[in-house]
Amino acid sequence: MTISIGFESTAHTFGVAIVNEKCEVLANEKHTHTTESGGLIPRELAEHHEKYALPVLLAALEKSKKKLSDIDVYAFSQGPGIGPALKFGAYVCRALAIEQKKPLLGVNHGVGHIEIGKALTGAKDPLTVYASGGNTQIIGLDRGRYRVFGETLDVGVGNLLDSFGRSLSIGFPAGPKIDEKYFLGKNLISLPYSVKGMDLVFSGLLTAAEQKIGKVDENDLCFSLMHTAFAELTEVTERALAHTGKKEVLLTGGVAASRALQQMMKTMCDERGVDFFVPPAWACGDSGLLPAWLGLVEYNAGIRMALSETTVNQRQRVDEIDVVW
Numbered sequence: 001m002t003i004s005i006g007f008e009s010t011a012h013t014f015g016v017a018i019v020n021e022k023c024e025v026l027a028n029e030k031h032t033h034t035t036e037s038g039g040l041i042p043r044e045l046a047e048h049h050e051k052y053a054l055p056v057l058l059a060a061l062e063k064s065k066k067k068l069s070d071i072d073v074y075a076f077s078q079g080p081g082i083g084p085a086l087k088f089g090a091y092v093c094r095a096l097a098i099e100q101k102k103p104l105l106g107v108n109h110g111v112g113h114i115e116i117g118k119a120l121t122g123a124k125d126p127l128t129v130y131a132s133g134g135n136t137q138i139i140g141l142d143r144g145r146y147r148v149f150g151e152t153l154d155v156g157v158g159n160l161l162d163s164f165g166r167s168l169s170i171g172f173p174a175g176p177k178i179d180e181k182y183f184l185g186k187n188l189i190s191l192p193y194s195v196k197g198m199d200l201v202f203s204g205l206l207t208a209a210e211q212k213i214g215k216v217d218e219n220d221l222c223f224s225l226m227h228t229a230f231a232e233l234t235e236v237t238e239r240a241l242a243h244t245g246k247k248e249v250l251l252t253g254g255v256a257a258s259r260a261l262q263q264m265m266k267t268m269c270d271e272r273g274v275d276f277f278v279p280p281a282w283a284c285g286d287s288g289l290l291p292a293w294l295g296l297v298e299y300n301a302g303i304r305m306a307l308s309e310t311t312v313n314q315r316q317r318v319d320e321i322d323v324v325w
Contacts, residue, residue, distance in 0.1 A: 006292025009089025010081030075295020185223020
């Protein structure tokens with residue numbers, strides 16, 4: 001049975017996972033860079049990954065009871081992501097694949113979220129809501145590629161939450177803490193609601209919410225910020241469902257762990273008679289599971305890469321990838 005190892009380093013997380021072609025997770029180890037205040041600094045991310053790469057790799061090998069020589073395919077997240085962080089993960093994976101003389105694949109981070117989400121939930125042909133720190137997109141498979149039917153024009157919804165969290169002196173990641181406050185809020189405060197056709201804009205919402213800090217109840221403000229952002233995302237998703245005629249919605253990415261977003265999306269899907277899927281919380285965020293599984297899927301579909309094709313691409317998009325599997 002083919003076994004794949006995946007290395008994730010697109011942003012704050014260095015992860016290593018080992019899976020087989022039945023999508024049995026033999027290991028999924030990671031370490032995430034967090035802060036008490038401030039955001040993500042690229043140099044610090046690279047330093048974090050360098051510090052934890054070996055312990056995370058050794059933990060994954062121990063958990064899986066595998067040796068590097070047992071691995072058939074080596075895969076890493078090629079993009080999109082933060083340059084210095086991406087490069088370190090690629091360097092580690094390339095070095096090991098070359099040393100072991102095994103096939104090497106660089107895979108798209110966003111497509112990884114979609115494919116592992118489908119594998120773990122049983123979704124067949126979903127409209128995917130990919131909501132994370134750096135990405136917010138509504139994606140569906142059409143004519144051999146994952147097409148983007150709507151996306152943020154400025155910042156990802158996770159970035160919105162983390163930026164607002166910094167203004168509240170909440171460290172990174174702020175999303176889970178704001179999600180808790182969401183359910184404590186009682187009053188909806190009027191904030192800018194910006195949907196541009198099928199696309200979303202969050203920067204005006206962030207500025208307006210920051211200007212109200214200290215002037216209104218903090219729980220109400222967190223509730224209102226999340227409710228407004230998630231309502232925008234749900235509106236565009238519903239419109240994309242009507243356009244594509246798809247009968248499934250898959251919510252994935254780090255922000256998919258939000259109970260508030262899950263509730264809003266599920267309500268919309270129930271009203272439209274559409275099946276709603278969310279991967280387990282441990283599979284929503286960034287981890288080596290994404291490149292490990294997608295690398296295995298691509299390898300089994302006959303995709304191979306020369307070493308020169310495995311350079312990182314900070315701006316690589318899901319709609320640039322040919323889906324041949």
